[in-house]
Amino acid sequence: MKIAAIVGSIRKDSYNRKLAEHVKNRYQDRFETEVLTLNGLPMYNQDIENDPPEAVRVFKDKVKAADAILWVTPEYNGTVPGVLVNAIDWMSRVDKVLVGKPSLIMGATPGLLGTVKAQLHLRDILFAPGVSSPIMTANDVYVGSVHEKMDAEGKLTHEPTIQFIDTVVNNFLAWIAK
Ligand code: FNR
Numbered sequence: 001m002k003i004a005a006i007v008g009s010i011r012k013d014s015y016n017r018k019l020a021e022h023v024k025n026r027y028q029d030r031f032e033t034e035v036l037t038l039n040g041l042p043m044y045n046q047d048i049e050n051d052p053p054e055a056v057r058v059f060k061d062k063v064k065a066a067d068a069i070l071w072v073t074p075e076y077n078g079t080v081p082g083v084l085v086n087a088i089d090w091m092s093r094v095d096k097v098l099v100g101k102p103s104l105i106m107g108a109t110p111g112l113l114g115t116v117k118a119q120l121h122l123r124d125i126l127f128a129p130g131v132s133s134p135i136m137t138a139n140d141v142y143v144g145s146v147h148e149k150m151d152a153e154g155k156l157t158h159e160p161t162i163q164f165i166d167t168v169v170n171n172f173l174a175w176i177a178k
Contacts, residue, residue, distance in 0.1 A: 001031040001173075004066035008073030008084035008107075008118075010039045015108040015146045018154040020072040023106075026162075027169060033070070036062055044089035056090050064097040068176055069133060071105045075118030080125065092130030103133045104172045106141035106165075114142025136175045139168040 005020040017035065024033035040055045052060075063069070073084055091098050103126055107115030119140060126133045141164070143149065149158035156162060 005070040022156040068102045075115040108143035108146040114144035
């Protein structure tokens with residue numbers, strides 16, 4: 001079982017990337033997680049969607065090869081960051097690599113509300129016909145005040161959050177199996 005973790009931040013010290021790394025490391029005996037970066041993806045352009053740049057081709061192939069998608073994204077101005085929407089636009093066209101892939105969403109922010117608005121918007125986007133990715137309900141992972149929940153090296157240390165993510169990941173695996 002292979003999960004593609006798509007991180008909606010290209011920031012070097014991204015908390016969201018660190019959260020994706022937590023998933024990769026903690027469950028490495030149960031499934032393989034590849035943390036994908038959006039760094040280097042050009043802006044989507046319909047003129048070139050049938051013959052896209054190499055970076056797009058490689059990215060889409062990795063998503064295509066995955067059994068499920070983990071979205072780990074910040075919230076920018078109350079919604080989904082542009083880099084993530086751009087990646088979804090590429091993925092939603094031609095070979096439509098997200099269609100039918102089960103999705104789990106997580107988000108981290110130093111703010112209190114844990115990216116709740118971005119996640120609501122992302123859920124809506126995932127319903128689009130070119131995306132059509134089934135999302136598990138009732139297992140939302142909102143990591144607010146993330147700077148207080150990771151140590152100086154960016155390791156998630158907040159035990160209640162770790163336990164909660166364990167529960168959600170177990171639920172996600174059971175849901176996929178069904
Ligand atoms: C933010 N940030 C932010 N946080 C939040 O909780 N809600 C928001 O609407 C926004 N808006 C926003 C806009 C822009 C342009 C920036 C740069 C930042 C703060 C954001 O959560 C913080 O920078 C995170 O650290 C970004 O995630 P990564 O890069 O650490 O993964």
